[in-house]
Amino acid sequence: MLRTFRTRQQLGRSPAPKLNLVSLMDIFTILVFFLLLNSGDVEVLPADPAIFLPSATASQQPGQNPVIRVNADGVTLGTGFAINIAGVRAAGSTIPGLVSELTTLKPGMADTDRGLPVTIMGDRAVPYDVLKKVIATCAAADFTDVSLAVNQVASVPAPSAGATTGQVAQR
Structure with missing residues (x-):
């Protein structure tokens, strides 16, 4: 009886979950493109050392x-x-x-x-x-x-x- 209980436990165990690197790389690629596209929206006025802005x-x-x-x-x-x-x-x-x-x-x-x-x-x-x-x-x-x-x-x-x-x- 103990033997059948152990075999049931071993059959019910699934292998340890693995990290899917393909999905992770897709997410990081999309993030990089998003940041590159949105970083160009900022315009900076030319700095003039003789002017101290309020x-x-x-x-x-x-x-x-x-x-x-x-x-x-x-x-x-x-x-x-x-x-x-x-x-x-x-x-x-x-x-x-x-x-x-x-x-x-x-x-x-x-x-x-x-x-x-x-x-x-x-x-x-x-x-x-x-x-x-x-x-x-x-x-x-x-x-x-x-x-x-x-x-x-x-x-x-x-x-x-x-x-x-x-x-x-x-x-």
Whole structure:
């Protein structure tokens, strides 16, 4: 009786499960292709050591737009246009040279329902009146879809109702 019990146990045992490497390789191949295809979606604006961008939480990635750089030295456009801060302040409500440079870029760009897109990289120490004049100049040249470049930081969760912080928010 003991012998028949042991033979039944041995017959009922299945061999140890083996790892199927073909399926595992398929999964890793698909994962590699997925990561390669999705890694090209990130666009990084060219770094300018003379511009220190303000920090903010940004949810949208910048597109392929003309980039206007504004720092303590002046305003520059990728086409070679440059004007110093004194020239910006001396100009009227718009900067004439920047309007003409932006107008030359118009034929190669696709117009959207919000207007032509432009990105402004403004140093955080640039006075507001200079930045306002650059934005008004962009609007005068029909570049009304204005994006301001910032350093992206993680969003900070709101503190709970009972928590106290050292910062005071004014509205």
